[in-house]
Amino acid sequence: MSHAQDGATIFKRCAACHLPTGAGVPGAFPPLKADVAALAGSPTGRRYLALVVIRGVSGPITVGGKPFRGTMPAQSGLNDEQVAAVLNHVLRGSAAKPFSAKEVAGFRAGSASLNSAAVARLRTSAAGK
Numbered sequence: 001m002s003h004a005q006d007g008a009t010i011f012k013r014c015a016a017c018h019l020p021t022g023a024g025v026p027g028a029f030p031p032l033k034a035d036v037a038a039l040a041g042s043p044t045g046r047r048y049l050a051l052v053v054i055r056g057v058s059g060p061i062t063v064g065g066k067p068f069r070g071t072m073p074a075q076s077g078l079n080d081e082q083v084a085a086v087l088n089h090v091l092r093g094s095a096a097k098p099f100s101a102k103e104v105a106g107f108r109a110g111s112a113s114l115n116s117a118a119v120a121r122l123r124t125s126a127a128g129k
């Protein structure tokens with residue numbers, strides 16, 4: 001199975017909340033679109049995206065100008081390659097540099113003490129607000 005197919009397969013578990021299109025549900029599950037592509041353009045944003053999947057995220061966060069105050073559980077059981085594959089699936093069609101398993105491994109290292117609220121604060125610093 002190619003990595004691209006892997007990403008689509010893994011995304012099925014994400015689609016339960018974010019919908020198969022990634023459009024999300026207002027007030028509950030954020031869209032995985034323009035904001036994710038923008039976050040993937042900075043080192044802090046890339047760390048945030050990887051740790052959202054690895055550690056979970058618990059806002060408040062603002063996505064697409066709309067507030068979200070939910071909790072995404074850590075997506076346990078995904079290895080570095082699978083985290084990279086699913087993020088690359090989300091980013092397909094954008095100009096963002098693809099994630100590699102090695103990059104994800106670097107973000108995972110030392111992240112065990114970060115809880116989902118700390119991950120949300122990474123987004124705030126990545127977005128500069």
Ligand code: HEC
Pocket residue numbers: 010011013014015016017018028029030031032035036049052053057058059060061063068069070071072073075086087090120123
């Ligand atoms: C059980 C529901 C659920 C599942 C499953 C889930 N998420 Fe989430 N996700 C959320 C919620 C809720 C938030 C927003 C949390 C908040 O309000 O702070 C979120 C936030 C995010 C964000 C942050 C977006 C941004 O702009 O900051 C990303 C990226 C993301 N999810 C990707 C994924 C991926 C990839 C998967 C699958 C591997 C996944 N999610 C699975 C519920 C889920």
